[in-house]
Amino acid sequence: MDLLQALLSFAVVAGLLTLVPGIDTALVLRSSISRSRSFAFATALGINTGTMVWGIAAAVGVSALLAASELAYRALTLAGAGYMIWLGASLLWKSRATAPAAGLADVPGPALPGRQLFRGWLTGTGSNLLNPKVGVFYIATIPQFIPAGTPPLLMGVLLAGVHCVLGLAWSTFLIYGVGLASRWLKGAGSVKIIDRITGTVLVGFGLRLALEPSH
Template identity: 40%
Template sequence: MTATLLFSFLFAITILTLTPGFDTALVLRTTAAQGWRRATATAFGVTLGCLVWGVAVGFGLGALLLASEIAYNLLKWMGAAYLLCLGIRLLLNPRAQAQNEAAGETGQQSYLSCFSRGLLGNMLNPKVGVFYVTFLPQFIPAGASVPLWCSLMALTHMAIGLVWNAALIGGSHFFAAHLRRPAVLKVMDRLTGMVFIGFAAKLALSRR
């Protein structure tokens, strides 16, 4: 029974990880604009957000989003505002040239900034918490420790996410020379900005 639940969870979480979303757009854009090292920091931030949500759900904090409409809406609007700011910034101020990792340019964002962007983008999305609180319990064996299993499943999700992001970064790095052309970079920034604004609107209009 436990093995069946485990394989079912791995199949479902892998499909969900491969589904494009905000995290995919953010990692791809960071790879093209700032290189694979900072994209890796962003990917760690995104996946760590999944782990934090999983642990929170395991200890019952995620249930608060289901029980309290005020808590859900507060986090929802904070997340939508954050995504909207990111999107508007990319639309109004697209990069004219890629930042060179090896050159160490002063305009280059720090690894901590890239990591924080990925982490906040995930943590400020209450739908992740609601998803975890409704999804993870389906795969917990009867009588098992809920905090332990939720944490382990979230850690598994994080590991799968890191592998998938590594594939995305590697693929983008292969085409880096083309993606870093000024004209292409501007188009990518503006398209990514529109995607972020779309995610912000989707989040703001979402219901539990």
């Protein structure tokens, strides 16, 4: 298997993983619906920043430590679970308000201050980095796609880059798809429903992480 074959083969695996609905999809959709297009793209960039970090970490062996060390894996799992539950609970609590917070649904993307965009990026990055399953995925797959004689670090960067391109393409599709239906989706009632659904998904995902048996 040469370099091009390895990248194409990995693209098929990563593409299928990207299309499976999960926490990343929920965060991008929620950001696009209740915030703005710019905030959603910042969140998507954060998610893919985490993907790149995990890919590099797997290539240099950090993720291998997670896969081998029960304590390290469990600590990261609990941290990630706590983060997901906190995010979800915050959304559920906010959805109890009689009206959506001012400036969330109707602020144009370019007008968002840098601090808000950074918050979106940080949310996406945190949700990805605190999900040990991403690290385990990379440590399980990257060795299978490293051609003989190719530096592991370089291959880790390239494979994670492929995953990021696919992830950004899917996020772009979701964000612009929401834009086409924005009149309905950005109504006060719809935002509440989306916040409750996303919050429930986040809390459920966090509880599942916290309660799952040790690997």
